Amino acid sequence: MTSLSTQLLRAFIVMVALAFTLVGLTALVATPAHGQIRASERATVQQVVDGTTLTVDYARPSARGRDLFGGLVPWDVVWTPGANWATTFTADKDVRINGVDVPAGSYSVWAIPRADRFTVSLNAEPELLHFMKPDSTDAQIHISAEPVQGDHLEFLTWSFPNVRGDAAVLQFQWGTTAVPMEVWVEPSRPVALSPEERQMYVGAYEMHMNTAVGWPETGLLEVFEEDGMLKGKLPFGIHPEDELTFDLVPAGEGRFNPGLHRDGELFGVELAVNIDFDLGIDRAERVTWRGPLGTPFGEGERVTEQN
Numbered sequence: 001m002t003s004l005s006t007q008l009l010r011a012f013i014v015m016v017a018l019a020f021t022l023v024g025l026t027a028l029v030a031t032p033a034h035g036q037i038r039a040s041e042r043a044t045v046q047q048v049v050d051g052t053t054l055t056v057d058y059a060r061p062s063a064r065g066r067d068l069f070g071g072l073v074p075w076d077v078v079w080t081p082g083a084n085w086a087t088t089f090t091a092d093k094d095v096r097i098n099g100v101d102v103p104a105g106s107y108s109v110w111a112i113p114r115a116d117r118f119t120v121s122l123n124a125e126p127e128l129l130h131f132m133k134p135d136s137t138d139a140q141i142h143i144s145a146e147p148v149q150g151d152h153l154e155f156l157t158w159s160f161p162n163v164r165g166d167a168a169v170l171q172f173q174w175g176t177t178a179v180p181m182e183v184w185v186e187p188s189r190p191v192a193l194s195p196e197e198r199q200m201y202v203g204a205y206e207m208h209m210n211t212a213v214g215w216p217e218t219g220l221l222e223v224f225e226e227d228g229m230l231k232g233k234l235p236f237g238i239h240p241e242d243e244l245t246f247d248l249v250p251a252g253e254g255r256f257n258p259g260l261h262r263d264g265e266l267f268g269v270e271l272a273v274n275i276d277f278d279l280g281i282d283r284a285e286r287v288t289w290r291g292p293l294g295t296p297f298g299e300g301e302r303v304t305e306q307n
Helices: 003-034 195-199
Strands: 041-049 052-060 088-091 095-097 100-102 105-112 118-123 141-145 148-164 167-185 203-209 218-226 229-233 245-252 255-262 265-269 274-279 284-290 296-302
Touching (some): 041 148, 041 167, 052 167, 100 141, 141 167
Antiparallel strands (some): 041 052, 088 105, 095 100, 095 167, 105 118, 203 218, 218 229, 245 255, 274 284, 284 296
């Protein structure tokens, strides 16, 4: 073979080798974009409650047949309900979670799981990796929450399964364990009801109560008008120390919160209790009492006409 032919052959071999090398490099570069799968993809859930926006940003690990709480997630050990970066909770206005005041802002979310109760902690530093567990300080907000059991969820999920008036249920669930928390927002300034609107509710309703709450099984709810506002009366106090008569504070169409009185004075508005009326054409026909997490406290039907 001549010297020129040898040089051409070598050049051809080099070009072929270079071409294969470039193809290999291209495949390596392209693989993460098309073939690499994150173990815990990120997700965001957001809910507006009476003008307050609540947002949870988190990663979603999967169960993959593992023993979760008490196993993969040990009891009594700080953990973020998510993966990778710590889960964050943001509220654009002040809220209350399970009765604990939470100022507006963004927080990293941590939890100490126990078999009968979780302690959920909000830390004012939102951008932390999951292993950067903050030390407990007085600046942290600690919330006690009771876990419940439900159908299996393969991926850890944050959600708002119940939204009503000025409150919502925020919960996370993984496997069969769910941890619901009640979030109350600052209610909008109630609009005064017109005399015609107030008359739609006036009357008596035969109530059938949830005895697990500690109230009698039945009772008559009387709704009447006094000094331009609606009031209600039961044969038992909402709390043992409350007076039997309470204000009906508007919280939305057909919805009220009880304004509790003690020693002749308005003590406070019970935001954890909603009194929902089913409105007909010209009057309310039924009423439902709901407690925290939307739990039915009692239901009643109208038994008298308006006065």
